[in-house]
Amino acid sequence: MQIIWLWLQNNWWIAALVLGLVLLVLIIVRFVFGRGRQAKEPAKAEDAFRDGIFGGLTPALAGVIPESRQEAEDFSQLLRRAGLYSPGARSSIYAIRFVVMALALILALTAALLAPAEQSYIVLIGGLLIAAALSVTPRLYVYFRQAHRVREIRNGLADMMDMLSMCFSGGLPVLASLDHVARNLTSFPALASELQIMKRQAEVGSLSRALNDFASRVDIPEARQLANLLGHGDQLGTQLSQPLQEQADHFRATRKQVATLKANRTPVILTIPLFFCFAPAALILFMTPTVYTWLDYLDSRSGSGESQLVRQIEELEQDVNLQVGGYEVAGSTDDLRFRGLSEDQ
Numbered sequence: 223m224q225i226i227w228l229w230l231q232n233n234w235w236i237a238a239l240v241l242g243l244v245l246l247v248l249i250i251v252r253f254v255f256g257r258g259r260q261a262k263e264p265a266k267a268e269d270a271f272r273d274g275i276f277g278g279l280t281p282a283l284a285g286v287i288p289e290s291r292q293e294a295e296d297f298s299q300l301l302r303r304a305g306l307y308s309p310g311a312r313s314s315i316y317a318i319r320f321v322v323m324a325l326a327l328i329l330a331l332t333a334a335l336l337a338p339a340e341q342s343y344i345v346l347i348g349g350l351l352i353a354a355a356l357s358v359t360p361r362l363y364v365y366f367r368q369a370h371r372v373r374e375i376r377n378g379l380a381d382m383m384d385m386l387s388m389c390f391s392g393g394l395p396v397l398a399s400l401d402h403v404a405r406n407l408t409s410f411p412a413l414a415s416e417l418q419i420m421k422r423q424a425e426v427g428s429l430s431r432a433l434n435d436f437a438s439r440v441d442i443p444e445a446r447q448l449a450n451l452l453g454h455g456d457q458l459g460t461q462l463s464q465p466l467q468e469q470a471d472h473f474r475a476t477r478k479q480v481a482t483l484k485a486n487r488t489p490v491i492l493t494i495p496l497f498f499c500f501a502p503a504a505l506i507l508f509m510t511p512t513v514y515t516w517l518d519y520l521d522s523r524s525g526s527g528e529s530q531l532v533r534q535i536e537e538l539e540q541d542v543n544l545q546v547g548g549y550e551v552a553g554s555t556d557d558l559r560f561r562g563l564s565e566d567q
Contacts, residue, residue: 378410
């Protein structure tokens with residue numbers, strides 16, 4: 223404890239920088255993700271960004287860091303896949319990115335000014351790296367959110383299609399079937415939310431456009447197959463219950479094949495950390511004799527005239543004095559060994 227206290231007294235600015243960054247991250251996480259958890263529906267956490275995370279300052283803070291048009295389009299598509307449909311979602315994410323980076327830079331500059339002169343550059347470089355890492359955090363949140371949401375939708379499509387098939391077999395129309403499934407699909411709230419959006423778009427427009435927009439939002443092959451199946455059934459007036467059941471069975475078989483493929487890949491993936499764990503020990507074990515011999519050869523070539531191995535052999539052959547049965551025996555180790563053999567014979 224005394225050593226830690228002395229280190230903190232001499233490097234208090236490092237502790238202050240780390241503490242400030244930790245508090246900054248905790249405040250941002252609590253402020254952003256806490257509002258999402260307080261939403262009335264878990265699948266509609268985008269309501270936290272509806273009016274801007276910083277109110278009227280959100281557009282100004284979001285526009286500080288420029289970006290290209292292609293980057294803006296790609297990020298907008300990522301937000302749609304993540305289920306963040308509110309108008310202020312994009313501006314809020316960019317505003318959070320700028321605020322986090324700016325606060326981290328301010329803390330780094332403050333610590334660099336308070337640190338000793340010989341360590342100020344190290345503190346400044348470390349602060350810049352931390353600020354760059356924190357600026358990527360909001361985008362990573364959106365990326366992991368969309369990955370989790372897409373996985374949830376993919377896992378619930380088969381059950382949703384079975385429920386739609388039962389509704390169609392019972393004589394319900396398409397819109398009524400979508401509303402019934404969305405209200406009862408509680409295990410997959412993200413998919414239920416998408417069905418509600420599809421139903422509302424079909425009520426104010428057409429079903430084909432609502433299906434196309436659903437496939438564009440989710441952007442997975444299974445969603446496009448479902449949209450094509452429902453679109454053809456609506457246009458041609460064919461019975462959809464049997465095709466939906468067959469498509470649901472196909473989705474389940476595909477998921478089973480994907481799970482089997484991941485299980486077969488697991489042993490191969492595990493060999494990578496095992497290799498890095500055992501390879502250094504095996505390398506040391508097999509290469510140490512070779513390296514030792516090479517160093518011994520270099521030592522003998524350096525001018526000493528004899529190698530270390532020869533010196534060890536000469537040390538073993540030095541004269542020794544032994545007491546054997548009350549008699550003193552003197553000589554080298556080779557002589558003693560020879561005498562012992564003669565006496566045995």
